[in-house]
Amino acid sequence: MAIKDLSLSAKMTIDGFMNGINKSTVKGPGLEFSQYRSYQPGDDLRSLDWKMFARSDRYYIRESEVETNIAVRILIDSSASMNHSDGDFTKIDYARYLGASLAYLANLQGDAIGLYVLKNSGIFSMVAKQDYQHLARLFYQLEQINPEGKFTKPIHYKELFTGTQKRELLIFVTDLYQSDDDIINLLDTLNTLRHEIVVFHVLSRNEIDLDFKGYSTFEDLETGETIQIDQEKARVNYKTKLAVYLEETRVKMLDRRIFYRTICTDEPLDQALRDFLKQRSKLRI
Template identity: 85%
Template sequence: MAIKELNLSAKTTIDGFMNGINKSTVKGAGLEFSQYRSYQPGDDLRSLDWKMFARSDRYYIRESEVETNISVRFLVDASASMNHSDGDFTKIEYARYLTACLAYLANLQGDAIGLYIFKNAELFSMVAKQDYQHLARLFYQLEQIRPEGTFTKPIHYKEIFAGTQKRELLVFVTDLYQTENEIFNLLDTLNTLRHEIVVFHVVSRNEMELDFKGYTTFEDLETGQTIQIDQAKARSEYKNKLNLYLEETRTKMLDRRIYYRTVSTDEPLDQALRDFLKQRNKLRI
């Protein structure tokens, strides 16, 4: 039942979002002829059609249809910090729903989809394929996620680097909780493969506002360490430091040419889906 609910939720969300938009091709240089258009300064001269020039004495660019089906791999952080909740809603539940919707959208557009789950010194790997049965298996694996432990150590990353030699779109859903820069080290390694990378940084409203009603003792979900906090006194300095951290993170991602966006667990998925489509349609395999 849980699998069917996730499948139905993703389908309902994406069908409503797309609203009739389902482009699987773009104009560009390819094999299937599409149309001519007038030459414009800056166009690739190799695309000029000299036969049309001979007949009309005008310059035309020959445009073609090119398939944009790609391989999209979803990387999901399932370390214990993803159990953080805002009310009855946890980060991992939001990450699960976001990933399911993006996977459904990618599958709808004919892309191969794969899944990697990072948790407690382990890495679950699911190769990228393009068919509905594979999508159903991906939904099943998302439903099985039970966050625990710390982020996966580099010794377990080898399966990530054993994929296709073509450029892929990597979509990383994480809360970016790290102790020794391990997540950025992973991103740096992935960057060497020249893949397109999108990072969705999952946050909750109560951690953004430091608004945990009635609580003074806070526990680190991954280490078990506790700390006493007077929220009212700490809130202003906390928010200043958090904003600085988020800005520094955004700059680090930009320096690495990684698309980065924070998504709050109380935020509708619409903008995240638009961002995904933008990046997916940038990649030409």
């Protein structure tokens, strides 16, 4: 049932997204405008550009080039901080739905789909393949994620070098909770492999607004340390520091040529899906 639910959720999300998206921005399976050329006898009349005919009174064929299908790898942070909740909904819940929807959309586009789950004990890896059974297995692995411990240590990064040597589009879903720049070090490692990288920084509304409905004691999910906070007194200073942190993070990503977007767990997935299509169009293999 878990697999079926996640699969159904992804399908419903993508179907709704594709129905609502501007048809002119999605040409189908990888078609991108290349150039015009004069009509020649025998050309398919469906390729005639009637707007060009209206302007020039001459027949032109609109030629397109086909994108090569790419390999897309979903990376999920499964450290304990991803268990942070806002109500009954956790960051890892959001990461699952986002990862499943991106995988479903990529499969729909004809791309090979793979998975990395970044665990305290190492990295779980699924090779990138393009078939529905593989997609079903990916959904299953997303359902099995149980966040615990701290972020994956560099000693485990060797797993990243054992796969295909082709350039991939890596979609990293994380809350960027780290010590000693562990996640930045990972991104630097991935950059050495010349992959295209997209980072979705997942935040919950209660941590953005520092609104935890009267709680005064807070626990670090990865270290177990606790701290007492008066939310009302701390809120203004907290929001200022959070804004500085997010801007510094944005600059770090920009310096590494990584596409970066913050995304809140109460936001719909549409913008993340648009960002995926935008970055996908930049990658050629």
